[in-house]
Amino acid sequence: MPIATMPGAAPRGASPARKRARAGESRAALWIGRLVVLAGAFTMLVPFWFMFVFATHSNSEILSMPPPLWFGHSLGDNLRDLLERLPTFWWNLLWSLWVGVATTALNLFFCSLAGHAFALLDFAGKERLYAAIMLTMLLPGFIFMVPTALTMSWLGWTNEHRSLIVPGACGALGIFLMRQYIESAIPRDLVEAARLDGCSEFAIWWRVVLPLLGPALGTLALITFIGSWNNFIGPLVVLRDMDRYTLPLALRSLQGSGQTPWGALCAGAAIAVLPLLVLFAFTSRRLIAGLTAGAVKH
Amino acid sequence: MKRKPWIPARWAPYVFISPFFILFGAFGLFPLLFSIVLSFHQWDPVAGITGMHFVGLDNFAYALMRDDWLRKAMFNTLWIALVSGIPQHLVALPLAWFLNRAFGRWRNAVTGAYFLPFITSTVAISLVFSSLFSKDFGLVNAAFAALREVPVLGWLMPGQSIDWNQPGYTKWMISAVVFWRYVGWNTVLYMSAIQTIPGDLLEAAQIDGASARQRFLHIVLPLLKPMVFFAVTLSIIGNLQLFEEPFILTGGTGGIDQAGKTAAMHMYAVAFMDGDFGTASAIAWLLFLMISGATWINKRLLGARA
Numbered sequence: 001m002p003i004a005t006m007p008g009a010a011p012r013g014a015s016p017a018r019k020r021a022r023a024g025e026s027r028a029a030l031w032i033g034r035l036v037v038l039a040g041a042f043t044m045l046v047p048f049w050f051m052f053v054f055a056t057h058s059n060s061e062i063l064s065m066p067p068p069l070w071f072g073h074s075l076g077d078n079l080r081d082l083l084e085r086l087p088t089f090w091w092n093l094l095w096s097l098w099v100g101v102a103t104t105a106l107n108l109f110f111c112s113l114a115g116h117a118f119a120l121l122d123f124a125g126k127e128r129l130y131a132a133i134m135l136t137m138l139l140p141g142f143i144f145m146v147p148t149a150l151t152m153s154w155l156g157w158t159n160e161h162r163s164l165i166v167p168g169a170c171g172a173l174g175i176f177l178m179r180q181y182i183e184s185a186i187p188r189d190l191v192e193a194a195r196l197d198g199c200s201e202f203a204i205w206w207r208v209v210l211p212l213l214g215p216a217l218g219t220l221a222l223i224t225f226i227g228s229w230n231n232f233i234g235p236l237v238v239l240r241d242m243d244r245y246t247l248p249l250a251l252r253s254l255q256g257s258g259q260t261p262w263g264a265l266c267a268g269a270a271i272a273v274l275p276l277l278v279l280f281a282f283t284s285r286r287l288i289a290g291l292t293a294g295a296v297k298h
Numbered sequence: 299m300k301r302k303p304w305i306p307a308r309w310a311p312y313v314f315i316s317p318f319f320i321l322f323g324a325f326g327l328f329p330l331l332f333s334i335v336l337s338f339h340q341w342d343p344v345a346g347i348t349g350m351h352f353v354g355l356d357n358f359a360y361a362l363m364r365d366d367w368l369r370k371a372m373f374n375t376l377w378i379a380l381v382s383g384i385p386q387h388l389v390a391l392p393l394a395w396f397l398n399r400a401f402g403r404w405r406n407a408v409t410g411a412y413f414l415p416f417i418t419s420t421v422a423i424s425l426v427f428s429s430l431f432s433k434d435f436g437l438v439n440a441a442f443a444a445l446r447e448v449p450v451l452g453w454l455m456p457g458q459s460i461d462w463n464q465p466g467y468t469k470w471m472i473s474a475v476v477f478w479r480y481v482g483w484n485t486v487l488y489m490s491a492i493q494t495i496p497g498d499l500l501e502a503a504q505i506d507g508a509s510a511r512q513r514f515l516h517i518v519l520p521l522l523k524p525m526v527f528f529a530v531t532l533s534i535i536g537n538l539q540l541f542e543e544p545f546i547l548t549g550g551t552g553g554i555d556q557a558g559k560t561a562a563m564h565m566y567a568v569a570f571m572d573g574d575f576g577t578a579s580a581i582a583w584l585l586f587l588m589i590s591g592a593t594w595i596n597k598r599l600l601g602a603r604a
Contacts, residue, residue: 037401067437128309144330160517200310252546288409
């Protein structure tokens with residue numbers, strides 16, 4: 001902070017000195033700014049902190065004033081309480097995993113195929129078809145809510161997890177990411193050489209392109225899995241029975257009437273959020289780059 | 299030896315991209331078209347497809363003229379969209395600029411803290427928030443009470459514990475959570491755009507004596523205009539269809555006096571609580587028109603030559 005007093009002492013007139021004075025001025029501002037931004041970052045993390053802290057406290061401790069700020073000893077009790085209120089909890093967790101893994105696997109397959117076509121092949125109507133796919137990203141999700149529920153009930157897919165997996169099996173964002181990556185990372189000569197050797201297009205994709213797609217596949221897998229794991233509206237309109245619920249639906253059902261079991265609820269929420277935190281800790285840069293890639297291009 | 303491929307080479311690209319179009323046709327386009335048809339019909343789903351009666355624009359007329367809850371929900375939606383949306387961008391723009399130049403190797407860690415809410419389960423975290431916003435034991439009120447002791451800042455704090463479930467406060471609570479969830483996303487969008495600005499441009503300005511603020515206002519901000527347009531467009535589309543946060547924070551009901559019910563929540567209730575799929579479809583398309591209109595206005599304001 002003492003630096004803030006510097007500018008007044010700086011000699012006037014000479015332009016290099018003035019520049020230095022300015023630099024000094026901004027150094028104080030820089031530190032204040034850093035503190036404010038760090039305080040903001042800290043505030044963003046506060047809800048996560050209390051989710052984990054409350055998961056280890058009994059309801060009466062959570063409801064006391066001031067509320068607990070550090071971990072307690074009731075994690076086991078809360079988990080038992082959670083399983084008592086939600087006997088299907090482990091199934092719900094399993095369904096969330098299953099839907100996430102299946103959706104991700106299908107997206108990796110279909111999107112990399114489509115990305116291959118858009119990046120490496122020339123065909124009539126290519127750019128128009130591509131633009132049409134990109135446009136679908138702008139369709140707001142809620143207009144699908146009612147008709148999707150009805151479509152699934154006609155197909156007899158209500159309560160079936162395939163009603164979540166199949167419609168989400170080939171996302172537009174995935175096609176975009178794959179096209180971008182293949183265009184920038186796959187040497188055309190390599191593809192040409194394989195073609196001259198008589199490889200079918202499918203073989204080129206499988207033997208030449210796919211092995212080089214590692215980073216892009218990783219990014220797409222992350223984005224798809226996280227999206228599926230957090231999906232609430234989709235399951236809300238197609239899943240009916242508790243033992244078919246995915247995790248977010250199951251957690252929400254704890255919210256019912258009467259006294260909310262905060263400890264158990266936070267324990268459940270922590271289980272739903274913890275895998276994401278772990279994933280994020282190791283992959284945040286790649287994840288952010290993948291999610292913003294589309295925006296920078298446009 | 300040349301083997302005969304099982305897909306003729308000419309057809310390969312179309313086969314490769316067909317999964318998207320097949321899936322979108324079945325689970326995107328068909329539902330959309332059906333929803334348009336449905337919006338002109340009254341339908342009792344129990345009676346099957348024969349239970350559909352053409353009613354013309356009745357569903358739209360009902361939704362627009364007589365459905366008071368829809369009007370209220372539209373108002374709530376706009377309110378929350380503006381109160382949570384505008385601060386998001388006002389904070390994210392300078393924050394992105396500052397994060398980008400002031401944190402060196404800590405940049406990714408600090409950015410990550412802001413971005414984290416965006417990728418976590420809305421439902422899980424909204425449930426946690428409903429505890430933080432409790433009247434008597436909630437941390438938000440506890441924080442306000444603590445800040446009341448601080449001079450100057452204390453004067454701005456409310457005099458007593460706020461009951462966030464009262465109609466006057468519900469929308470503030472929802473907006474705060476929405477702000478918390480998306481401010482990092484917008485920051486990251488702006489950061490990625492700032493990183494495409496040529497370094498020499500900023501360096502030259504710095505050598506000429508432009509302060510960080512001047513560089514931000516006169517170089518960065520004008521160059522970010524296309525990204526501002528894009529990010530605001532995403533905010534409009536996202537905020538006007540807000541569903542999960544208010545749904546969880548109000549226990550699925552919309553709150554006392556429906557003060558926290560959004561248009562998408564109302565559509566959900568009309569369809570799945572009242573079983574009126576025709577009116578719900580009409581509401582969906584009205585909301586779609588509203589979003590298109592807002593996006594168009596945004597294009598006129600910010601899109602200009604982009």
